[in-house]
Amino acid sequence: MSEILKVRDLNVKFNSRVGGVFGNTVTKEVLKGVSFDIKEGEILGLVGESGSGKSTIAKAVLSLVPYEGEVVMNNARASMVFQDPKGSLNPSKRVGWLLEEALYLSGEKDKEQRSKKAREMILTVGLKEEHLMRYPSELSGGQRQRVCIGLALIPGPRLLIADEPVSALDVTIQAQILELLKDLQQKLGLSILFISHDLRVVYNFCDRLIILKSGNIVEEGIPEQVYAHPVADYTKELLSSI
Ligand SMILES: Nc1ncnc2c1ncn2[C@@H]1O[C@H](COP(=O)(O)OP(=O)(O)O)[C@@H](O)[C@H]1O
Ligand SMILES: [Mg+2]
Structure with missing residues (x-):
């Protein structure tokens, strides 16, 4: 298996002001030399408590924040799915419109093709054609997340970055979304960077x-091995809390 993404010695700093407008600027190192790979077709889990820098890794991979170090995407496109499907969907547009707009932005200039592909995509993510007529507020949280996944798939990514995609959902709905992601990973041969605090x-x-x-990064391995023989104290702590 070859790598689809290589991250080497990733460093991200943010400057923030303390003590109001006339206060000092302090530099906060959020990522301190992070290195990892994702292989073709692999699902890599990225776990850590809130504030540990998980979303910053996602943003650096997508060049949404300035970083030092190396991010090499092997001839591939990446798309992102966010935690809050409500906040990432325009509430004033119907689902069909949102999908067709994404198709337009991805280069599909033919109106009929857009409409056809939007219908295909809604089925791909496990919804029905009737959902195309709904506004985001007329969908459940899980259904909204399915729409977000559909939107992320439209540019034809090889790597999907899912940043806490199920953290805002009930446990049963979580399982359904995970099943959908696994399904898509197998059908489309996607690689997934799956971010979770859990x-x-x-x-x-x-x-x-x-x-x-x-x-x-304090620990790396296959889940069975990490659970059975955690190396880092922090991992032991995380394990003891579940
Ligand atoms: N744009 C920013 N400016 C300043 N600090 C930031 C910015 N983005 C994130 N941070 C800080 O970086 C740290 C890591 O944030 P984040 O990557 O969002 O963590 P996680 O996703 O693991 O919860 C946090 O302390 C957060 O406050
Ligand atoms: Mg985050």
Whole structure:
């Protein structure tokens, strides 16, 4: 298996002001030399507590924040799915319109083709054609997340970055979305970077996982091995809390 993504010595710093407008600027190192790979067709879990830098890794991979280090995408496109499907969908547009707009932005200039592909995509993510007529507010959280996944798939990514895609959903709905992602991964041969703060969620889902603490990777391995023989104290802590 070859790598679809190589990340080497990734460093991200943010400047923030403390003490108001006249306060000092402090530099906060959020990622401190993070390195990892994702292989073709692999689901890599990225786990860590809130504030550990998980979303920053996702953003750096997509060049949404300035970083130092190396991010090499092997001839591939990446798309992102976010935690909050409500916030990432325009509430004033119907689902069909949103999908067709994404198709337009991906280069589909033929109106009929857009409409046909939108209908195909809604089925691909496990919804029905009737959902195309709905506004985001007329869908459940799980259905909205399916729409977001459909939108992310439209540019034809080889790598899907899913940033806490199920954290806002009930447990039963979580399982359905995970099943959809696994399905898509197999059908489309996608690689997935699956971000979660919850080790339980990634256990059955990921081929391999990395654990992040305060901007450092403290553990890496296949789930069974990490659970049975955690190396880092932090991993032991995470395991004891579930
Ligand atoms: N644009 C930003 N400016 C300043 N600090 C930021 C910015 N984005 C994130 N941070 C800080 O970086 C740290 C890691 O954030 P994040 O990557 O969102 O963590 P996680 O996704 O693991 O919860 C947090 O302390 C957060 O406050
Ligand atoms: Mg986050």
